Amino acid sequence: MRKIRTLVLVYFAIxxxxxxxxxxxxxxxxxxxxxxxxxxxxxxxxVPRIYSGxxxxxxxLRGKPSQAELWLVPVPELIMVDIVLSAALDTALLPYxxxxxxxxxxxxxx
Numbered sequence: 001m002r003k004i005r006t007l008v009l010v011y012f013a014i015x016x017x018x019x020x021x022x023x024x025x026x027x028x029x030x031x032x033x034x035x036x037x038x039x040x041x042x043x044x045x046x047v048p049r050i051y052s053g054x055x056x057x058x059x060x061l062r063g064k065p066s067q068a069e070l071w072l073v074p075v076p077e078l079i080m081v082d083i084v085l086s087a088a089l090d091t092a093l094l095p096y097x098x099x100x101x102x103x104x105x106x107x108x109x110x
Contacts, residue, residue, distance in 0.1 A: 021060075021082055022053025022089040026097065030107045037109050040064055046108045049101040050094070053086030059109070 025033050025047060033047060033056065040063030047055045057079050090097070 020053065020086060020089070021056035022086045022093065025049070025052035025056050025107065026093060026100075033107050034109050037063070042109065045110045046106040048106045049097045049104065051087075051090045052097060052107070053090045054083055057083045057086055 024036060026049075037044060037047070037056070037059050040060055042059040042063040044055075044059035044062060047059060060079055061076060
């Protein structure tokens with residue numbers, strides 16, 4: 001029973017983190033961020049690298065409304081959870097993202 005619970009928790013964590021704004025913007029290529037935001041037809045033109053996870057999440061919220069549900073929870077509610085998690089991770093990565101902002105500038109979407 002304990003193994004099953006552990007596997008379910010690990011699977012849940014992997015699914016949540018795969019959509020994490022910070023992981024998308026910091027650890028994947030800029031083209032991935034651009035493609036994902038263009039898929040939701042966001043109105044954002046750029047994502048700054050500093051606190052990029054939070055900016056990414058707000059860009060998703062500004063995109064085309066979705067009636068999709070994930071785990072019986074509407075997607076916007078999951079994004080609100082991700083904003084909190086991204087805030088913590090963005091803060092931890094702040095020295096790196098400041099350096100990246102200076103070196104590479106923002107991630108342009110349009």
